[in-house]
Amino acid sequence: MHDFVLGESIPPDTEHAVSVSLPTWRSNVGYEEGEEWVVGSMTTGYPRFFIHRSIQAFAKDIVAKHARPDSIAFLFPTPKIAARCVSFIRTCAPPQILASLQVIHLVLDAANPQSRPLQSLSPSVSAVISSKEGFPFLKQYWQHTGDGISSRRAEFCHGLFRDGLLHKDDSHGNYVVASPKQCKGPRRYQRPSLDAGNPTMAPSATKTQSPDRDSGVGSDIPESLQETSRFLEERFGRNLDVSFVEPAKSAIKRRIAGALTTDRELTASPVPEQDMKSNTRGIVNLREEDVYLFPAGMNAIFNAHRALLGVRGHLKSINFGFPYVDTLKILQKFGPGCVFYGNASESELDDLEKRLQGGERFLGLFCEFPGNPLLTCPNLVRIRQLADTYDFAVVVDETIGTFANINVLQYADIVVSSLTKIFSGDCNVMGGSAIFNPNSRYYSSLKSFARSGYEDTYWPEDVMFMERNSRDFATRVDRINANAEAIADVLRANILIKDVFYPRYNESRENYEVCKLSGGGYGGLVSVVFHKKDQAVAFYDAVATAKGPSLGTNFTLTSPYVLLAHYQELEWAAQFGVDPDLIRISVGLEDTDYLVHVFKSALEVAAAATVTR
Known part of the structure; x- marks a missing residue:
């Protein structure tokens, strides 16, 4: 077992790691309190909370060239997204911050012949710039929505920027004047990460191998894509074979649909559409085009909410069950608000039904299956019945249950998931997905909205990973x-x-069983509460696993989850049975006997700590 030190990336020596080591209870508290001995040692962090060093470096250089030296910049992939960020800032920031807002759009310099091979990658960046006082407002948008650029996009585009291949584009209007307004497992697990060696996208970077470099595919690839791949390898020392990006997206979508279950290499030829008819979702008319990819799981939730607002109007939403923190924030801050039911209980469904019978109308009901961190499962059968009767959408986040264990699409209009978690497993790339149920009453209007409202901003290299x-x-x-x-x-x-x-052991097990696939299990997440806090602290400090944020990793990852996710609202969370000292365990692929030994040993330390205090 690797001995993780404070602030080290998880996995270790991984440039684009999704987690970071917080190995003691005290270090988690120190992180939340912003203590320098913790935050100063962090080489990385969870990407929506910790702005990756490569993104920080790129933002700093943009400010140096295009803005006042005392400014800050948050980077987004497109002008439309930057505009949404500005619109959000207008609703909550004071006039002096609004007055400092500036937007810079950077695109390939079409006049430079060296740019031609890169057109297919669309390496654009839009920077929203403000005074330093605007940081908390910009950070809110960045964190809640997942709309920010990925660290791999930042590295690549920063290299282009330094080489003069990205320039300012005035066609979208670069300056914004805001009006003041208040407000041990399979073979792959044993392979080293492609990130090993800390490569970057800079011209001097170490060459790394494309995931499918030796597949023997590519002879029928268009000349433009071959030229792009040669350019990337020769100029950036990185072999990203862009001819595989679209097949990779197709493969990901088909896996999410439950229609591509074999471990196969990519090929240049697409999988026949009729293969989609057989899928674990049980919906024969589900198509690849009904699966949408996003750069983060929270971004899938944000865009699902945005799509429903676009097709159904500005109605309040329902957050049913204790949610992952940013889901509730999205429903509260981006639209007319929401009604919150924190227990996912039958009595709360009774209350909701009374509201509906009384004439209240809602945009949609958002829930997790199971919920995080109590693993409670809402009654999706009854929720579906209410939705059909009273005309509201059902959006289910299946991240924790995973579609290898459960089928929730039959009860939902939209199913969202964080691909960052167990779908990836390697903890080195972000991603999200949303499925539109083709049998939903809102399907046609959602598809119509997506034709103009959906932007594919998933960075090609992230797709490949x-x-x-x-x-x-x-x-x-x-x-x-x-x-x-x-x-x-x-x-x-x-x-x-x-x-x-x-x-398997919760009171809501019956609700889980309704959605459980015949060959499915109960997932890889376990949460535990000790009788005494000192027992929890001793256990956490002693358990010999990786310890940090995120879940669904191929290795076991332990976290004092409530402390990290709800530090400023512990009393509020406790109202819903969420103990402030709860420890969440994301179980990995290690040998079972080894894991049992690790946890029994930590429990022995916890027992000894109780005796000596």
Whole structure:
């Protein structure tokens, strides 16, 4: 087991790692308090909360060239997204910050012949710039929406910027004057990460191999794409074969639809459309075009909400069940607000039904299946019945259950998921997805909205990593299911433990079973509450796993989740049975006996700590 040190990337030595080591309880508190001994040691962090160093460096250079020296910049992939950010800032920032807003759009210099091979990549960046006082307002938009650029896009575009291949584009209007307004497993798991060696996209970077470089495919690739690939390898020392980007997207979408289940290499020829008729979703008319990809899971949720607002009007939403923090923030801050039911209980559905019978109307009901971190499962059958009767959409986040274990699309109008988690597993790339149910009453209007309102901003290199990582997704889930059950049983048998939250043992198990696939399990997430805080602290400090934010990793990852996600609202979370000292365990692919030993050893330390205090 790697001995993680404070602030080290998880996985170690991974330039685009999604997690960061916070190895002690005290370090988690220090992070939340902004203490320098913690934040100053962090080489990275979860991408929507910690702005990657490559993004910071690019933003700094944009400011140096195009703005006042005391300014800050947040980077987005397109002008439309930058405009949405500005619109959000207008609703909440004071006049002096609005007056400092500036937007710079950077695009390829078409007059430069060296730019020609890169056109297909669309390496554009839009920078929203403000005074330093605007940081918390810009950061809100960045964090909640997941609309910011990825670290790989930043590295690539920064290299172009330094070489003079990106220039300011005035066609969209670069300056904004805002009016003041208030407000051990499968073979792949044993392979080293492609990120090993800390490569960058700079011209001097170490060459790394394309995920499919040796597949023997590409002889029929258009000349323009061959030229692009040669340019990337020769100029940037990076072999990103862009001819595989579209096939990679297709493969990802088909895996998400449950129609591509084998571990296969990419080919230049698309999979026949009729192969989509057989899928684990059980919907024969589901098409590849009904699956949309996003740069982050939260971005999929944000855009699902945005699409519903676009087709149904400005109605309040329903957040049903205790949610991942930013889901609730999106529903509260981007639109007319929401009604929050934090327990996902039958009594809350009774209350909702009374509201509906009384004439209240809603945009949609958003829920997780299971929820995070209590693993509670809402009654999707009853929710679907209410939605059909009273005309509201149902959006289900299946990230934790995963579509290898459950089928929730039959009850939803839109299903969203964070691909960053178990679908990828390697903890080195972000991604999200949304599926439009073709049998939904809103399907036609949602598809119409998407034709003009959806922008594919998923950076090509991120796509390639995600496709490679996800090939053995289904096989990994089987092993993780088994390991998680074993750990849940160890915890349930220990007298130090007050509560263990796991779908197999929760009161809402019946709701889970309705959606559980015949070969599915109960997922890889387990949450535990000790009788005493000092027991929880001793256990966390002692457990010999990686410790940091995120979940769904191929390795076991432990976190004092509530402390990290709800530090400023612990009392509020406790109202819904979410204990401030809850520890969340994302179980990985390690040998089961080894994991059982690791957790039993940590429990022994916790027991000894109780005796000595």
